Amino acid sequence: MKNLLHIIISNFHWIFFLVLICIAGWLLINNDELQRSRYLDISQDVAGKMHTVSGTIRSYLHLKRDNAALTERIAILEQELLQYKYQIRENNFTTIKYDSSSVLNTSHWRFFAARLVHNSISGTENYITLDKGIADGIREDMGVVSAEGAVVGLVMSVSSNFSRVIPLLNPNSRLSCKIKSSNFFGSLIWDGHDSRYSNLGELPSHTVYKMGDTIVTSGFSATFPEGVPVGIITNAVRQKAGNSNLLQIKLLTDFSTLHEVLIIENLQKKERNELEKGVDQ
Amino acid sequence: MTKVFLQQTVMFILLVLLQVSLFNQINLFGIATPVVYIYFLIKLPVRLNRNVVLLLAALMGLAIDTFGYTLGLNMLIMVISGFMRYWLLYLFTPRDITDNVVPSFSTFGRNIFLRYAGTATLLHIILLNAIETGAFAVPHLLALRIAGSFALSYMIIYGFEILCSEK
Known part of the structure; x- marks a missing residue:
C-alpha cells in the first residue's frame, strides 16, 4: 500500500497531465455553438475591452487609407445620386426608374456603423469582434458589410457593448x-x-x-x-x-485590412420569419 | 526566487497581450502567424516542479484561448508542450548546470539555448497547426504554414532573448 502510494505520488505529473489534457480536450470538442456563446458572453466583454485599446491604435494607423476609401465611396454615391436626380428631371419629377439589382430600396433596412476590435484570418474558424452591442441596437443574425459595401459576415452573438461576427472566412458560415x-x-x-x-x-x-x-x-x-x-x-x-x-x-x-463595417438590420425580418414559420407549420 | 516569480508574472501578462492583440493579427503571405507565448514556457526555471510547469502552461494556453476565442485549443497544445519540456531540458541542459537557473544565452550558452528554444517552438507550432487545421489539412499548405510560422516566431523569440540578455 505504501509502495503504491509512493508510485502514485512520484508519477503524479502523468495523472495531472492526463487530467489537464482531458479538460482542454473537453473544452475543444464539446464547445458547440451554444456553449461557446454562453462562455463567450462572459469573456467577450472583458476581451472586447482589451481589444478596443489595440483596435483604436490600429485604426489610427490606418486613418489615411480608410479616409481614402471613404472618399472614394462618397464619390461613387455622389455619382449615383446625380444619376437619380437626372432621372427624376428627365421624368418630370414623377417617377424613378427602379433597378432591382441595386440596394436602392432601403426603406426597411437600417444601417449601423461599427469598428472592428478583433479580427482573425489565420485560423480555420475565424471570428470578428465589433465595438457595438445590445446597447446600440445590435441583435443576433444581423448582416455585416464592409465600408465598400461587400459582405463580411453575420452577427453570431451579442453582449451589451460588443458583438461577435462569424465572417465568410469560417467553414461554419453559409x-x-x-x-x-x-x-x-x-x-x-x-x-x-x-x-x-x-x-x-x-x-x-x-x-x-x-x-x-x-x-x-x-x-x-x-x-x-x-x-x-x-x-x-x-x-x-x-x-x-x-x-x-x-x-x-x-x-x-479584404479581411486582412478590414477596420470599418456596417451592420444591417432588416426591419421586416420578424414579420417575414413569423409568416414563413406559420407556413412551415 | 521572488525576482524570478515577478519576472515570470510580468512576462505572462505581456506575452498574452502581445500574442492576442498583435501577433494573432499577423498572417504574413497568408501562411505565417507568429506564436510567441511559448517563450513563457521556454523561460521557466529548469528545476521547476513538473506539476507547476503543467499548471502554468495550461493557464497560459487558457488565457490565449479566452482572449483569442479558440476555447481549448491553445490550452491543449500548451499542456503537451509543458509535458515535453522535461525531456527537451534533459536533452539540451548543459551537464554542469545543477542550480534552478532560468534558460538564457548566459546560462545555457547562445547555441544551446537557440537549439532548445527552436526545438520547443517547432514542436509547439507543428502540434498547433496540425490540430487547428485538422480535417481541413492539405499537406503542402500545412508544411508551408508550419515553416512560415516557425521562421517568424523563432526570429521574434531570438529578438526577445537579445532584449532580455541585454538588460
Whole structure:
C-alpha cells in the first residue's frame, strides 16, 4: 500500500497531465455553438475591452487609407445620386426608374456603423469582434458589410457593448448567393485555406457563368438585401460526386485590412420569419 | 526566487497581450502567424516542479484561448508542450548546470539555448497547426504554414532573448 502510494505520488505529473489534457480536450470538442456563446458572453466583454485599446491604435494607423476609401465611396454615391436626380428631371419629377439589382430600396433596412476590435484570418474558424452591442441596437443574425459595401459576415452573438461576427472566412458560415448575370444560386462556403478566396457550391450543372462574373447575395435569407456584392468568379471545378458545379470566388472584402463595417438590420425580418414559420407549420 | 516569480508574472501578462492583440493579427503571405507565448514556457526555471510547469502552461494556453476565442485549443497544445519540456531540458541542459537557473544565452550558452528554444517552438507550432487545421489539412499548405510560422516566431523569440540578455 505504501509502495503504491509512493508510485502514485512520484508519477503524479502523468495523472495531472492526463487530467489537464482531458479538460482542454473537453473544452475543444464539446464547445458547440451554444456553449461557446454562453462562455463567450462572459469573456467577450472583458476581451472586447482589451481589444478596443489595440483596435483604436490600429485604426489610427490606418486613418489615411480608410479616409481614402471613404472618399472614394462618397464619390461613387455622389455619382449615383446625380444619376437619380437626372432621372427624376428627365421624368418630370414623377417617377424613378427602379433597378432591382441595386440596394436602392432601403426603406426597411437600417444601417449601423461599427469598428472592428478583433479580427482573425489565420485560423480555420475565424471570428470578428465589433465595438457595438445590445446597447446600440445590435441583435443576433444581423448582416455585416464592409465600408465598400461587400459582405463580411453575420452577427453570431451579442453582449451589451460588443458583438461577435462569424465572417465568410469560417467553414461554419453559409451564405446564399447568386450569379448576378444569370441568377443561378448556390451556397458560399469557405474551405479554410486562403483568406482571399471562397467557394460557391450547390450550383446546378447547367449553370451559366463566365470568369469575372460578380456573385451577389440572393436575398433569400432575411439577413441581407438582394444584390449585395460578395466576390468575383475566378475558377471553376466540376464536382465528381453529383452533377453540381463548384466555383472559386475571389472575395471582394479584404479581411486582412478590414477596420470599418456596417451592420444591417432588416426591419421586416420578424414579420417575414413569423409568416414563413406559420407556413412551415 | 521572488525576482524570478515577478519576472515570470510580468512576462505572462505581456506575452498574452502581445500574442492576442498583435501577433494573432499577423498572417504574413497568408501562411505565417507568429506564436510567441511559448517563450513563457521556454523561460521557466529548469528545476521547476513538473506539476507547476503543467499548471502554468495550461493557464497560459487558457488565457490565449479566452482572449483569442479558440476555447481549448491553445490550452491543449500548451499542456503537451509543458509535458515535453522535461525531456527537451534533459536533452539540451548543459551537464554542469545543477542550480534552478532560468534558460538564457548566459546560462545555457547562445547555441544551446537557440537549439532548445527552436526545438520547443517547432514542436509547439507543428502540434498547433496540425490540430487547428485538422480535417481541413492539405499537406503542402500545412508544411508551408508550419515553416512560415516557425521562421517568424523563432526570429521574434531570438529578438526577445537579445532584449532580455541585454538588460
